[in-house]
Amino acid sequence: MALQWFPGHMHKALKEIKESLNQVDILIEVLDARIPYSSENPEIAKIRGDKPCIKILNKYDLADPEITARWQESLEKERGVKTITTSSDNPGNSKQIMQLVKSICSYKEGQPKAIKAMITGIPNVGKSTLINILADRIIAKTGNEPAVTKSQQRINLGSGIILFDTPGVLWPKLENPHSIYRLASSGAVKNTAMEYDDVGFFAADYLIKAYPEVMKERYKLDELPDTEIEFLEAAAKTRGAIQAGGRVNLHKICEILLKELQSGKLGRITLETPEMLEVEKEEMALEAAKKAEAKAKRKAKFKTGSLTPDKKDRKEKREEKRQEQSRRMRAQNKK
Incomplete structure (x- = not known):
């Protein structure tokens, strides 16, 4: 399935995220606990650099708990990354995010400036609901469909934390074909796009x-x-x-x-495991290498041209003639 769903507002949102990221102290990325890899925006990973990041595995109540634990262990191997699980039916656990933000940004304690955090996530991952829980009031519009939030906004969460909310964004090109299906299976894209x-x-x-x-x-x-x-x-x-x-x-x-x-009527289901993704990444690397090799061959063929032996012979003779003329001209110039 070729998924082509990257509306103009998503392109604009991604650009705004890149421009605002250097203003914040910490990044909060909301993932779907059922598809932690497939719901992780690779564009965010590219621009995050060394900035600390909390990866929230939301909708934990819908995911397989044993696999979620393995995902947390896998994700926290990345430098500067901490994880926490949340769900709409457990707002108390969501409040731990504030404590974790303060702990990671403890160097700012006693400073007059507030901690600035940016929250990102793909469409329909539950980001707006989470923000309302953190703010303890209705701030962000919620809806059981993708792309509810359309523009970036700043929210004062109190306790010395300012939150930059961003629209849910996919990315221009989805490399892993399995991820495309998982995003669609979880409801991360509108029904009209699948x-x-x-x-x-x-x-x-x-x-x-x-x-x-x-x-x-x-x-x-x-x-x-x-x-x-x-x-x-x-x-x-x-x-x-x-x-x-x-x-x-x-x-x-x-x-x-x-x-x-x-x-969630099927129970607690997770659609991917860390082990599966290791295999898929290897497959994608092999596929990318094949494409690169094929591209190099096409490029080489374009340079030499598709020549029959007769045409190749005539081309070589023309080249020899040009080289001979070039030698005679150099000899005349020396005289």
């Missing part, structure tokens, strides 16, 4: 392998099929996703599956 059938097949393939018992119980299946198409066909029958004539309505069953995944 095909339910395409994403549903991806989600079904992953879920029957990673959470077989969950899928078998949820869709009331005696046996779990081996392939995603067989699973979707079987699930469609138990959920009434059948068209006239007894045909399976694949679009409807994919829609049901994705909505239940996004709402």
Whole structure:
């Protein structure tokens, strides 16, 4: 699936983030605990430099807790990074973010200037809800759809902390094809930017392998099929996703599956693990190397041209003639 969703306001927002980052003391990046890697904006990583960063694994209540712990360990290996888990049903845990910000920026204690923090995150990751919890009042507009916040704003959280809120942004180019599907599966992009059938097949393939018992119980299946198409066909029958004539309505069953995944009705599900991403990064590196090699070959071919032996011979003779003329001219100039 080729995902092309980078509206003009996202381009503007990314530019503003780059311009404002040097004014802040600490960066707070909100991630989706179900897809910590795929919801991490690589553009932010490029411009962060050595600035300390708190990575918040939000929607923790929807994610597999054991895998989340592994993600926290993996993320904190990066220099200057601390992690914390949050969810809308646990505002007390969200308040720990303020304490962590103060702890990391303790060098500013006693100074007249407030700690300046910038908060970023992809669309629909729960950033606005988190801000309202931190501010203890309704500051940011919330909504269960991507791209609610459209412009940057400053919020005084009290306790000597100023928060720079930024719109949720994706990035211009999504390199990892698996990440594209995970973003779509989690609801990080609008429904209009995705095909339910395409994403549903991806989600079904992953879920029957990673959470077989969950899928078998949820869709009331005696046996779990081996392939995603067989699973979707079987699930469609138990959920009434059948068209006239007894045909399976694949679009409807994919829609049901994705909505239940996004709402948490399937239970605590995580769509990627640190170990999976190591393998995928290696695959992407190999693919990038192949593309670079192919590009180099095309470039070399363009320089030499697609010559038949006869054309190549004539070209060599013309080159020899030019070199001979050049030698005669140099000899005449010396006289």
